Amino acid sequence: MTRGFFIAGTDTCVGKTCVSLGLMRALQAQGYAVVGMKPVASGCHAAANGLENDDALRLQQCSSLSVNYTQVNPYAFEPAIAPHLAARINGTNIQVPVIGKNFRELSEGADYIVVEGTGGWLVPINAEQTMQDVALDLGLPVVLVVAIRMGCLNHTLLTAAAIHQSGLRLAGWVANHIDPQCGHLHELVTSLDERLPAALLAEICFARDNGAVEKQAGRMDLAPLLQAS
Numbered sequence: 627m628t629r630g631f632f633i634a635g636t637d638t639c640v641g642k643t644c645v646s647l648g649l650m651r652a653l654q655a656q657g658y659a660v661v662g663m664k665p666v667a668s669g670c671h672a673a674a675n676g677l678e679n680d681d682a683l684r685l686q687q688c689s690s691l692s693v694n695y696t697q698v699n700p701y702a703f704e705p706a707i708a709p710h711l712a713a714r715i716n717g718t719n720i721q722v723p724v725i726g727k728n729f730r731e732l733s734e735g736a737d738y739i740v741v742e743g744t745g746g747w748l749v750p751i752n753a754e755q756t757m758q759d760v761a762l763d764l765g766l767p768v769v770l771v772v773a774i775r776m777g778c779l780n781h782t783l784l785t786a787a788a789i790h791q792s793g794l795r796l797a798g799w800v801a802n803h804i805d806p807q808c809g810h811l812h813e814l815v816t817s818l819d820e821r822l823p824a825a826l827l828a829e830i831c832f833a834r835d836n837g838a839v840e841k842q843a844g845r846m847d848l849a850p851l852l853q854a855s
């Protein structure tokens with residue numbers, strides 16, 4: 627059976643893609659076959675075979691197996707807005723079972739699947755459901771990426787509480803130093819580490835390019851994740 631992780635964030639643009647790619651490479655370095663998935667993406671551009679999203683393309687390219695774009699990213703929308711709004715503009719209803727079907731097909735032959743969420747934990751995907759429902763349907767342990775900046779204590783503790791209430795397991799978290807202006811970084815990370823019920827897998831320093839961020843993410847502590855999966 628394929629094991630995997632759902633990569634959630636405290637918000638959009640917090641480093642979920644960089645951490646997903648780093649985790650995929652870290653697992654690959656241990657000899658595992660890993661595939662990436664981005665079930666729902668807004669902010670897509672037109673390509674030869676339809677709409678494509680940069681996050682999904684990077685996850686597809688990083689996959690150990692040859693995987694179809696539409697399996698990696700079954701729901702792709704052009705406007706860079708919340709998924710339920712992008713889907714409504716497109717006349718589409720995002721269906722969790724469709725994501726589940728693609729997830730199972732994509733997982734075939736892989737040891738691990740890394741699924742990147744969209745936005746934050748409770749971002750709506752349709753009139754009734756949120757990204758939490760996608761994570762619940764896939765049933766994967768969750769890795770929470772935290773942008774260390776003003777407001778992160780509240781955002782992180784609220785997200786961790788919601789993950790706990792959902793019944794899913796928070797397997798670990800990553801402290802991402804995304805804001806070079808933010809002070810008291812050490813105290814913020816320590817305050818979270820004291821309160822979160824999961825291991826701190828990596829602390830990622832501010833870096834000027836994506837490659838350097840992904841490289842740091844790739845050095846995360848895999849042990850708690852391998853145990854949780």
Ligand SMILES: Nc1ncnc2c1ncn2[C@@H]1O[C@H](COP(=O)(O)OP(=O)(O)O)[C@@H](O)[C@H]1O
Pocket residue numbers: 635637638639640641642643644645681802803804830831832833834835836839
């Ligand atoms: N540690 C960091 N230092 C500097 N820039 C970062 C860091 N982590 C992420 N970024 C940048 O922030 C942006 C959002 O990162 P990304 O991984 O795409 O976030 P998400 O997937 O949550 O939207 C990207 O441009 C990325 O290069």
Ligand SMILES: [Mg+2]
Pocket residue numbers: 642643681742
């Ligand atoms: Mg992303």
